Amino acid sequence: MKAFLTVAEIGNVTRAAELLNIVQPAVSRQIRLLEEDLGIQLFERGRHGMALTDAGRALVEYGQRVMLELDRARALLKSSETAVGGLVTIGLLPSTSEMLASPLVTAVSQQYPGIRLRVAMGYAGTLLRWLETGEVDAALLYRAERSAEIQTTPLVEEPLWVIGPRDSGFERSQPVHLSKLVGRKFILPSAPHGIRTLVEHACRTAAVSLDLSVETNALSVQRSLVLGGHGLTILPPIAVAEDLAQGRLSGAPVCGPDIARTIVLALPSNRSTGRHIRSVVNILVEEMRRAVQAGLWPEGRWLAD
CATH class of the missing domain: 3.40.190.10 (Periplasmic binding protein-like II)
Structure with missing residues (x-):
């Protein structure tokens, strides 16, 4: 799958082999075996490189999620039984990322050095989609963004x-x-x-x-x-x-x-939220509360208990 995603991104088997640090025939063989296993052609081979077929483009999205889940599992399993560890991806809104990203990263690294933190930025609709597909573990959304697969907690209300x-x-x-x-x-x-x-x-x-x-x-x-x-x-x-x-x-x-917006903390309701995710979420909420109470969040009103 890693070979497939690399070739899909680069469009060239030789260059992909260099990036993967394996020989070119091995990459070609892995792509061929994947196509045989699925019973479908993933690439159009041409003089100018490898171009994804419609099936190949569809597989890219699933493949990226597969690799993300493996990455999460690898990071979690490497942590000890007593320390909190693992990979956590948090989605932030563009209007809040500049204020929250740095304090969040600092606090997580100090309190939970075993956690690998990823910060993804996107608009509410994009973050909601990422949350539903598992690309992020938790996100800040607007109250207006609704889904049966997420649970939300109102945190901050602010005027426009x-x-x-x-x-x-x-x-x-x-x-x-x-x-x-x-x-x-x-x-x-x-x-x-x-x-x-x-x-x-x-x-x-x-x-x-x-x-x-x-x-x-x-x-x-x-x-x-x-x-x-x-x-x-x-x-x-x-x-x-x-x-x-x-x-x-x-x-x-x-x-x-x-006109006002309400920012909510959104978590998936269709999959478990591990201790490492809850730990990061607690820090995020605390940093938001601190920013509002310290006057660093202009016109923000804290809603959570």
Whole structure:
């Protein structure tokens, strides 16, 4: 399977053999044996390399999960019976990753040196899919993201703000009515992003329509375009906390109606959560609580007990 995934990525058996540190005929034989075992062709062989067939592309996704599970098992089995160890993958939202990733990694390495931590970043819909398929062990999602295969615990509620360049004149103490933003150009995430869903629901409630000029699913691009004067956006203030603090951007709460998001901790309900995963999750929750109570999470309100 490792040979198959490497050839699938590289598209060349000779180069894959170099990366795997085995001879080229051995890689070719492993691919051939895999195809014989499955009874289907996985690659189209051509003058310019190996191209995946439709069946090969389908197998890549399953193969990656197989290798991930083996990696998890290997890391867990290498840990001692008394120490907590293993591989844990945590999914973070882009707007929270900068604040949470470093403290989480530091605390885990200090408290559980036997744990190998992976931090995956993605939007809520992507993280939900990864959680369902087992690519992440736990994730932060929005309350709006629902699935029968996950259980959630609300942790933080925060308002969404209208964000603009420094000369936009927005002030934290002066909420902006949604109707006052009609006619202004906006840069928002593409549907069905969680924030886009919240904004669209608020617009329907207020019977208004915003002028959407650019859609992007990259937070960095949203920020860059707003800084460049291409329009306004709507985000939780934590997403651009440093820019707000330094005066590069200005922001104000949205009202009429208020718009808020709830961040939840999501865990799978269809598979067991080991001690090593629970240990990392407990640290993540504690770091989030500490950030809110210390005022490091702008406008965040702690919901958990």
